[in-house]
Amino acid sequence: MSAPTKTESAAGVPATAASRGIATRTQLTLAAVALLALCWGFLPDFTVVTLSYIGLYAIVAAGLVMLTGVGGMTSFGQAAFVGVGAYATAWICTAPASVQALSGIVGMAGMPWVGLVLGLVITFAVAWGLGSVTLKLSGHYLPLCTIAWGLSLYYLFGNMEFLGGQTGITGIPPLVVAGFSLASPRAIGVLIWAVLLVALWLLHNLLDSREGRAIRALKGGRVMAESMGVDTAHYRIKLFVLAALLAAISGWLYAHLQRFVSPTPFNLNIGIEYLFMAVVGGAGHLWGAVLGATLIALLKEKLQDVLPSLLGTSGNFEVIVFGLLMVFVLQRFADGLWPTLNRFSERWLRREAPRAVREAAPLGQRTLPAAGTVLLQARNVTKRFGGLVANNNVSMDVKAGEVHALIGPNGAGKSTFFNMVSGVDDATEGEVRLMDQAMLRRPSRAFARLGMARTFQHVRLLGQRSVVENVALGAHQRAQRGWLASMLRLDRAEEVALLAEARRQIERCGLGAHADTPAASLALGQQRIVEIARALAGQPAILLLDEPAAGLRHLEKKALADLLRQLRAEGLGILVVEHDMEFVMNLADRITVLEFGTVIAEGTPLEVQRNQRVLDAYLGGADDDLPAAATEGARA
């Protein structure tokens, strides 16, 4: 593990000359919060109420930013969770039986807090239950399911007699904090904004961590995230529950602000409005939730005043305007308004001063097996897609300290084989063993934990994130700090170690100059190298590379070959699929040739080049491109 730099920032960016500007982002945020706090006592009542509602909306929208913008799961049903939080506290604080039984223990002032706990417990159970069923669905099915549960919970509120039916529940007591009654909107508004700011801080910390990178990886697709060792199903459910809990907290605050609840504010329309807020503000940005909530709340208020007089009739016309607004914003500002505002403000902002870091936590280390040990074994692996046999009885070993190439014409079954020996797909027949363990029906993350890392034929990076963040994701399973530790910033020593390791691998792969650039801005060939650096950050024993030389220029290919030779010398086993025959013949120790899913040859580069069947099927006519003495070249 490399020693951390004393002046690395939490984001791992080395200290550089701070850019000129009037303030840093943190200073600006603190100044805005201080201004709001100072003005709070003098603002007109109406403004205070509006700001309180904006705070409530923003808490829900922040959860949606995490769920939809960051995690890639769309939910129209968050209003229902707001309802669960609101009804739980309303019921417990007003039902005669519960008041009698509990108020003796916690006192009347303690009842809303019991309501909060009840709301959170019910929300947790409902969200976990719904999440485990619906989050398995992909594409349009998930949003459709969120509509279904949003409607179900809404009608449940309206039809339960003990919840007051359509009339709702009145007489909800005010919150009491440390003996102070928060009966007035001005008083509870302070709590609402405090909750919002704390939630934003916790979520910001979560995103700026190992766990945050894993959450972002969900958007990069299940296959990529799982191959980094991330349990995607578990993360999706946790994210869903987190967003639901935030909604429930907002509902709890709402109930004690309004002191009355009815089903209407928890219907599907409102669920759609929450989604508008997150998307219009900037679905991938936490402050976008506040911006979106502010815009929609103010706009709604204005439209409700203006539209009826303009149209001469009343109705929910603001929903139509919201729809048009959404189309306009998405057309002009695809990522929402916050990124645009951010870019605009950048010239006045100073870069955050780097934070001094004393020590990095040790990362998990792997002892590599001795050279010659069989790492990966495929025995008689067959894969059928209906009537098509993509792999037919394929057997192959990959040993520590060797480069094994898998070649063959397009459609020969190389990627199918790759998928089966990396846990993406299961073989129809045959056996796959990794580190002498049977791997049938085990997920990619189990392969990753045992020491396998891979790259992809079609590059799978988080394009908007920096190279260093992408590479640090590869080291995910070498650290352990969870969500709570990340939220509370107890993971900093580990985070420094992860980022230092990522930078070390980036340097090693020759991309040091690009460490802080967004991955998408690199050329395709460089992105392939980023994937290799990401794989190396996991400290693998075996590396699977899918067409690593595609898109590289001559010198870049040479540098890549040198790197792979160095890794081989360090004892890694490397399985490479590649169409560039010069690259393969100069690098590989052994080559397996596939045609129509069947192994037609296996041996050293020289043996393969002399094999008539291989010449006929694949290498025929390509002799001019091959190195004169491939075997000699292989160890060069």
Ligand SMILES: Nc1ncnc2c1ncn2[C@@H]1O[C@H](COP(=O)(O)OP(=O)(O)OP(=O)(O)O)[C@@H](O)[C@H]1O
């Ligand atoms: N999910 C799938 N369903 C049906 N057929 C598939 C599936 N995946 C691959 N195939 C078929 O299996 C065969 C082998 O495909 P595969 O992608 O493994 O070949 P390849 O050697 O990797 O090709 P290339 O070099 O072009 O990447 C092809 O005929 C392909 O159409």
